[in-house]
Amino acid sequence: MIRSPRRQIGLVRAGFGIALFPESSLLSLNTEGLLTRPLAGPATEMEIVGVWLAENANPALRRFLETITLAVRESQGQGS
Structure with a gap:
């Protein structure tokens, strides 16, 4: 590779x-x-990962993660 x-x-x-x-x-x-x-097409989806410091307490990071989690659930038809 x-x-x-x-x-x-x-x-x-x-x-x-x-x-x-x-x-x-x-x-x-x-x-x-x-x-x-x-x-x-559906077979062209790509997995991505996020990386951040474990001790990062920034409220913007928390809101970002909540937004991404909600968007993923909605795209998978799981709602909230």
């Missing part, structure tokens, strides 16, 4: 296969001369 997006693009450019990226990462990569296509 190659973790550097720039290295992945370099391998694609050299003819060694394809690469999959979050669409937002393409803004910082040179894809000139390469074909890019968005993938769509």
